[in-house]
Amino acid sequence: MRIWIDLANSPHVPFFAALGEDFRARGHELEVTAREFAQTVELAEQAGFAPTVIGGHGGRELKGKAGNLFARARALRSWAGGRPRFDLAVSHNSYSQIVAARSLKLRSVTLMDYEHQPANHLAFRLASRVVVPRAFPDAALRRFGAPARKVRRYDGFKEDVYLAGWQPRAGAIEELCESLGVGAAQVLVVVRPPARDALYHRFDNELFDALLERLCAEDDARIVLLARTDAQREEFDARHRSENVIMPRTALDGATLISAADLVVSAGGTMNREAAALGVPAATVYAGQWAAVDEELVRQGRLTRITSQADIHALPVVRKDAPNARRALGVRAQVADMILEGMRAEG
Helix, strand or coil: CCCEEECCCCCCHHHHHHHHHHHHHHEEEEEEEEEECCCCHHHHHCCCCEEEEEECCCCCCCHHHHHHHHHHHHHHHHHHCCCCCEEEEECCCCHHHHHHHCCCCCCCCEEECCCCCCCCCHHHHHHHHHEEECCCCCCHHHHCCCHHEEEEEEEECCCHHCCCCCCCCCCCHHHHHHHHHHCCEEEEEEEEEECCCCCCCCCHHHHHHHHHHHHHCCCCEEEEECCCCHHHHHHHHHCCCCCCCCCCCCCCCCCHHHHCCCEEEECHHHHHHHHHHHHCCCCCCCCCCHHHHHHHHHCCCEEECCCCHHHHCCCCCCCCCCCCCCCCCHHHHHHHHHHHHHHCCCC
C-alpha cells in the first residue's frame, strides 16, 4: 500500500518516524510532506524522511490561520493529485491534509490527544477514522462529530509509540551535555515555552515568566530553553538573559535531551508526556484547558501541576533519582494496526 504522511508540527516527527518503521516492515511504501514550521522540517530530515516541504504557518490571527489552512490544502491536493494514487493519508490532525484527502476521495486517518482543540470540529468530521488515547473523553468525540463507528482507542499515550523501548546511544548523554556546556554536577532543566501562536492558546501565561525567573536564580542549574520560533527566542533573550540559560539554535535529539535532564518543565503537553514516558521528573505550567491524558499522568504521579507562585517556589530543582520509565511496549503496534485498518474504514 502507498501511505501519505503529513508532518504539520515538530512533535509529529518522532511519532511518525517510529510508525514509519513499522509500516515499512509490513511492506508499505511511504511518502512524506511537511509544513515549514518550528523545527518540523529539520527534524524530519534528521529522521531520514526527505519530506516534500509544502506551506508554512498562518500566524497568530484566526483569519490568517483559516486562509493558510485552505491554501495549504489546495497545495497538498495538487501535489498528491500528481502522484501515483495513495491508499491512505495519515496525520496527527493535519487539517490541511485531511481537507485535501477528502477532496481527492482518499481515505484519511487522523490521530489526536487534546480534546480542547477547536479545529477538531473539522478534522474529526472529515477524516475516515479518528484514533485517540483511551483517556480521550467520549463527550468530546461526540461534540466534534466523530461517531463511534469511526473512532478507535489505544492504551497509554502517543509518546509511548516512540519512547517505550527507547534507550540512549552509549555516550550520547555525555556528548550532548558537553556540547551544551552543562557540567556533570549541575542540574539540567529543560524548558519549553507556551505555544502562543496556536489556536488553542489564546491567552497570556504569567506563571511561565515567573517560573523562568525562579529557575534563572538557581546558581547550580542550567536551563535549556527550547524556543518554538526565532521570534520567541529573541523575546526570551531580551527578557531573561542569563548565563544559566542556553537557547539552542538547531534542533536537538529530544529523547536524549530529556533523558539527560533532571527536570522538564513545559507550558505545552508533548515534552512533559515524553518526560513521563522516560521516567524523568516533569512539571507543567500550562494555563489553558487541561487534556485528559495529562490529568491521568498527574494521577499516576508522573506529572506535577504548577498553578500558583507557591507551586513555583516549592518546585524541587535538584539532581534526579534513577528514572522510572513507563515501558508501555505494546502501544506502537496497537496504533499501527488501527491506522492500517483505516484503509478499510467507513468514510
